Amino acid sequence: MNHFEYRDGVLHAEGVSVPDIAAATGTPFYCYSSATLERHYEVFSQAFKGQKARICYAIKANSNLAVIRTLARLGAGADVVSEGELRRALAAGVPASKIVFSGVAKTDAEIAFALDVGIDQFNVESEPELDAISRVAAGMGKTARVALRVNPDVDAKTHEKIATGKAENKFGISWRRAPAVYAHARTLPGIEISGIDVHIGSQLTDLEPFSTAFTRVGEMVEALRADGHNITRIDLGGGLGIPYRGDNDLPPHPDEYAAMVKRTLGHLDCELTFEPGRLIAGNAGILVTRVIYEKVGDDRTFLIVDAGMNDLIRPTLYDAFHEIRPVAEPAPGAEEVEYDVVGPVCETGDTFARKRRLPRLKAGDLVAVMSAGAYGAVQASEYNTRPLVPEILVRGEHFAEVRARPSYDAMLRQDIMPDWLSD
Numbered sequence: 001m002n003h004f005e006y007r008d009g010v011l012h013a014e015g016v017s018v019p020d021i022a023a024a025t026g027t028p029f030y031c032y033s034s035a036t037l038e039r040h041y042e043v044f045s046q047a048f049k050g051q052k053a054r055i056c057y058a059i060k061a062n063s064n065l066a067v068i069r070t071l072a073r074l075g076a077g078a079d080v081v082s083e084g085e086l087r088r089a090l091a092a093g094v095p096a097s098k099i100v101f102s103g104v105a106k107t108d109a110e111i112a113f114a115l116d117v118g119i120d121q122f123n124v125e126s127e128p129e130l131d132a133i134s135r136v137a138a139g140m141g142k143t144a145r146v147a148l149r150v151n152p153d154v155d156a157k158t159h160e161k162i163a164t165g166k167a168e169n170k171f172g173i174s175w176r177r178a179p180a181v182y183a184h185a186r187t188l189p190g191i192e193i194s195g196i197d198v199h200i201g202s203q204l205t206d207l208e209p210f211s212t213a214f215t216r217v218g219e220m221v222e223a224l225r226a227d228g229h230n231i232t233r234i235d236l237g238g239g240l241g242i243p244y245r246g247d248n249d250l251p252p253h254p255d256e257y258a259a260m261v262k263r264t265l266g267h268l269d270c271e272l273t274f275e276p277g278r279l280i281a282g283n284a285g286i287l288v289t290r291v292i293y294e295k296v297g298d299d300r301t302f303l304i305v306d307a308g309m310n311d312l313i314r315p316t317l318y319d320a321f322h323e324i325r326p327v328a329e330p331a332p333g334a335e336e337v338e339y340d341v342v343g344p345v346c347e348t349g350d351t352f353a354r355k356r357r358l359p360r361l362k363a364g365d366l367v368a369v370m371s372a373g374a375y376g377a378v379q380a381s382e383y384n385t386r387p388l389v390p391e392i393l394v395r396g397e398h399f400a401e402v403r404a405r406p407s408y409d410a411m412l413r414q415d416i417m418p419d420w421l422s423d
Contacts, residue, residue, distance in 0.1 A: 003035045004036075011368055016398070028289040030372065032393050053274060056078050064402055080102070101119055102275070104125045111137075123235060127173070134188035134189055149172040150172055151174055152200065182227070193229060196233075202238070214264040232270055242278055243371075244282075307343055310383040312352070326358065334360070377391055
C-alpha cells in the first residue's frame with residue numbers, strides 16, 4: 001500500500017496535489033510519502049513482534065537525510081556500506097549503537113572512523129578485511145564486534161545484477177570456508193566474534209531461496225557453537241521484494257517472511273538483525289516528470305519526457321518495470337496509445353518503458369513513474385550536464401524540499417580550471 005492516489009481527478013501524495021508540487025519546484029522531481037515510509041516500517045516491525053529482532057534500514061536504498069530521520073524516529077537503526085553512508089546515518093540521528101557496517105571494500109580509514117564513533121557491528125566480507133579490522137582496532141586499543149558474512153551459494157532467483165548469494169558473486173565468504181575463518185578470527189586481537197551474516201540478493205518474490213539459505217545458516221550456527229564459538233546474533237540482511245506491477249506481482253507479506261524465519265531459525269534463540277531498504281522506501285516514492293513532445297515515428301510513437309536515465313537508471317540498468325500513471329486521472333474509456341516513454345539523454349538506453357499502453361498525452365502533461373523511492377535518487381547522476389533532481393517529502397497536507405535542484409552555476413563550479421588554462 002502507498003499514499004499516492006487520485007482525488008477529484010488529480011494524483012495526490014497524501015493530502016498534497018502533485019501539480020501543486022510541480023508548480024513550486026519544477027520538473028522532474030522525486031516525491032516521498034512520510035505516511036508510506038512509516039507504514040512500511042511498522043508492518044515489517046510488527047511482523048517480528050515476539051522475536052528478538054531489530055531493523056537496520058539499508059541506507060543505500062534511499063539516503064536522503066529526511067527519509068533516514070523519519071525512520072530513525074520510529075526506532076530504526078541503519079545498515080551502511082561506506083563512511084559517507086555512516087556519516088549520513090549519524091547526521092540523521094541514528095545512534096552509532098544501532099549501526100551495522102556492511103560492504104566489500106572497507107578501507108582502513110573507514111574502519112577507524114567506524115570504531116571511533118562506536119558502531120555496533122562490522123559485517124565482514126573477506127579474510128583480508130577481517131585482518132584489516134583486527135589491525136586497525138588493535139592499533140586503536142579498541143575491540144570490534146564482527147559477524148562474518150557467509151555466502152551460502154543459493155540462487156535468489158532475481159536479476160543477476162542484484163543477486164549476491166551465489167558462489168560467483170563478490171560478496172561474503174564461502175560457507176565451506178567459513179569454519180576455518182571463524183577459527184582464525186578467534187586468534188586475532190581486537191576482534192569479538194558475535195554472529196553470522198547472510199544476504200542473498202534484492203527484490204526476492206519467493207520465500208524458497210530465503211528458506212534454503214537460512215536453513216544452511218542455522219546449521220552453521222549449531223556447528224560453530226559446537227566448536228566453541230559464542231554465536232548470539234544472526235544478521236539476515238534484506239531482500240524481500242515489493243510490487244512494482246501493482247496487485248499483479250505481490251511478493252510474500254512480511255508476516256509470511258517472519259513465520260519462515262521463525263520456522264528455520266527460531267530454535268537458536270539468537271538476536272536477529274534485518275536490513276530492509278527497498279521494502280520500506282520503494283513504494284514510498286514517485287518520480288514526477290513532464291511531457292515535452294509526442295513524437296510519431298515510422299515504427300513507434302514516442303512520449304518524450306523531461307526526466308532521463310540519469311534521474312532514474314533502473315529501467316536501463318536492470319530492465320526494471322515501473323508503472324507509469326498520468327497525473328490527471330484519465331476519463332473512463334479514454335483513448336489509449338502504445339508509447340515508448342523516453343527521456344532527453346543522448347542514449348538509446350534512455351527509455352522508461354517500451355510499447356506501454358497509456359492514455360493519449362500531450363506536451364505539458366505530468367506523469368508519475370511509480371515505485372521509485374528506492375534506488376532512484378541515490379543512483380542519479382549529472383550525465384549530459386543535467387542537474388540532479390530535487391527531492392520532496394510530504395507529510396499530510398504539507399510538503400518540503402529535502403534536496404534542492406542545483407543551479408547550472410553551482411554545477412560548473414565543481415570543476416576547477418588548472419593554472420595553465422586560466423585567462
